[in-house]
Amino acid sequence: MFFDWLTIEQDFGYQLPILGEVAYQRVQLETGEAGSLNQPVFQHKGSFCDQVSISIKGSILKMSGNPSRWNRLDNLFGHTSVDACVQVYNRILNELGLPEFTKCTKLWQRQASETEKAGTVTDGACIREIHITSNRTVGADNVDDYISGLSTLRYRNSEPRLHSNGKSV
Secondary structure, eight states, X not given: OEEEEEEEEEEOSSOOOXXXXXXXXXXXXXXXXXXXXXXXXXXXXXXXXXXXXXXXXTTEEEEEEOTTTTTOSOOSSOBSSHHHHHHHHHHHHHHTTOOXXXXXXXXXXXXXXXXXXXXXXXXXXXXXXXXXXXXXXXXXXXXXXXXXXHTTSOBTTBOOOOOTTSSOX
């Protein structure tokens, strides 16, 4: 088992540096008050057709991609812990001059009015999406039998079936 996708975000509480050449700022028309600087999603490319997405909206930094693929030729076996994935992201952020993600130790409810939904506040990074995968080895002569057997299993609400080529489920 390894992790092949991670989306993580953290509110640092101060305006983060802008990575690209384009940024936008919202202005409250009634008061003229300017909001924080935001930038379009920045696609940071690695060395072997790998890339991660970095989004900065004021003080909030969000990053998503496949940390197990970063600077590697293959993605056959990846990082087996979330900490290792976050370390990869932190190295990238460090290279770009951005603050690193920190571990979340506290989670509490944000104050809201009666008509609003109360959100949550953390003191560190929050994982928003994570994909876990595993690869199986069955031997060259057993591949068709394995796929055939796999095609008899239900997945969520789908009906089990083997495609007509006999090679995919």
